[in-house]
Amino acid sequence: MKVLKTLNNAAAYAGQRLVARQHRKFINRHATELFHTPTGEAKYKVALYFADPMVNAYQIRQWYEPMKQLAKHVPVVIIARRPDSALALREECALPVHYAPTIEDVENLVNTQDLRLVFYVNQNIRNFQMMRFNTPDHVFISHGESEKAYMWSNQLKAYDYVFSAGQAARDRLAEHLHNYDAGHRTRLIGRPQIDVAYLAPYSINHSLPTVLYAPTWEGDRPSMNYGSLLSHGEKLVDSLIKDGGFNVIFRPHPRSGVNSAQYGQAVNRVKQKLDEANTTSAARLLFDDTTHWGWQWAQSDICITDISAVAYDFLATGKPMFVTTPVSDEATISDSPALSQVPALSAAQAVEIPALVRSALVDENTGFKEVVEYYFGDVTEGASMQRFIHESLSLVDGNLGIASPPSYRAA
Template sequence: MRALPVLASAVDFAKKRLKAQQQRGQVNRYAKHLFHLPQGEQRYRVGLYFADEMVNAYQLRQWYAPLQQLAQSVPVVVITRQPGTALALSEECPLPVHLAPTIGDVEALIDSQRIDVVFYVNQNIKNFQMIRFNEPNHVFICHGESEKAYMWSNQLKSYDYVFGAGQAARDRLAKNLRNYDATSRTRLVGRPQIDTEYLAPYSLNAKLPTVLYAPTWEGDRPSMNYGSVTSHGVKIIESLIADGGFNIIFRPHPRSGVNVEEYGADVARIRQKLSEANPGSAGRLLFDDTAHWGWQWSKADACITDISAVAYDFLATGKPIFITTPVSPEAVVADSPALEQLPSLNSVQAENAAELIHQALEMEDAERNALIERYFGDITPGASMSRFISETLDLLDN
């Protein structure tokens, strides 16, 4: 009987390999620029390594703007391993995209270019196929600051440096990683994404406050089960709609429902509720599945989110924010100033979300301002972007 699963696995592998071969053939015929290796002063100096499929492209999109700024000083490239991903990114990415599907292709890239810094936005196992090269500085920049256990994974020891947002990131690593010099191996760059202007794809009722509800997904293991859509989400949206005094931006995580069907079904329920209520609402009720993340920060006056990177992106705006309390007892909740001091929202309180937000909009929060300093440092316009570029250029000379 065991032969059947093995046979099925072999067939699945063969299908994936055939698909990859077909995609590579398509690249060779129609997108040869994805194999281009520049010469002379145009050789790449900085690479962002992305070995994933397009389903995780959200992790790299938020770095487009900072890397574009960096590219004004040195040539930057996005390095991909999958033909399908390379083709898709070449249509949307404002930076050069290079396809290196085999180890030989990766070696050719390293040997022919002057890459001194390689950035990583996730913990894909294929990262280690690039990390084995000694010449570049390997830098983990992640796809967002958060208090998830992911942020102090032992895998971080594999990178030469971690670019963290502020002192809280350094403290987090010092506390949780053994035999790791967090002082020398973390560089604090703020959150350069907040220094980028984003065009909003929607118009809102400017006379009403706007609430952003941006929950994370259900996670791929019990310890990462921070998602609030099923436990909180429907009640939050119902409360906001019933109040009638808000614009609503509901932005679910793009991986919602991948592992738990019910979670995805509840996202669909919320979408339907917003659609049905929108025609008679004074505010704009949006289901936001746009590709880009950033314009929501400037448009929203308050935010409800989970233990995720969204919390830290929005924290830097200085506006009111609520962090949902996970209902799963297995979810790892770290002791952190942010989780201790920012207002929490449990599943029972979710029914009164509208009232709590009205109260928060009328209050001044000195503790929140102190948290911003600890988590991001100087957030005056341009400061984070300047630090990111400065720290990167410094590594080119080391």
């Protein structure tokens, strides 16, 4: 069996190499703009670095709009290290994309441009190939605020700065990272994604309340096993369908099933349940696999999610929500003001979700406002985007004492 597995892995690797060569040939012949290096005032000053395959594109997609707003002030480029990702990103993002497959290509980009700031959305090991350059400031922006152990990884010490959502993130780093000056190394920007108007791709029956169920994936190690789909999800969705009084938006994490076939199969089962019930239900029952994350916040009245970035994105809306309690004893759970204020949902309570949702929609959680401010700061319209642009330009200009941030009007 081990020999067969080794042979299968070798065949898959050979296939991937062949596809990569085909993509590179296509770029060399038909997408040469991916090698473009502007001159003069058009030289890139800010880069958004992405070394991953498109299965992880959800991590960079949420930064398209903030980067487009920043690009109104300074030239911004996306650096892609894989040919398939470079081709896909150039199709779906309005920002220029530069394909740099080798370290020599990265060096050429650095040497020909005026890069002063490089953003990173994850902890890909190839980030370090870019971080070897001393000139630009290297800034970790992550792909969402959460209480996952990932958010206080010791790897954050490698970056010059961390752009954090609010004081909660700064306090979290100060508590967990040794020999780290969180006060100096973090910049608080809020959540600029909430200052973007997203177009909803689906129609909703607005006469009924809408429940967003957005579980995270199964994780890649026991400490990150926060996903609720197997423990809560199917029972929860069955109960909502049977009740008939709620629209449902089911949005599984894009990586669902990557490490667990059983978890991926559960996604398919829930999709089938929703599709079948949607043909006769007055409610709108949606399986959401759209690439964009944001329109769901405006369309939903309440959210059910796991310990993940989704919880904190939705928290900023001030709408009610539930956070599932992991059934795994190995999942790392930290004490946090957010989790103490947001109602928890155990696996046993999943079948009771219609009654719990109705109660949550009429009850007032008086602690929400203080928690939102602690995690995101000022969330009035445009405030987060303004802080993001201000902190970015302060690093680009090398002047931390800019008197006032640039003006910004929500998109």
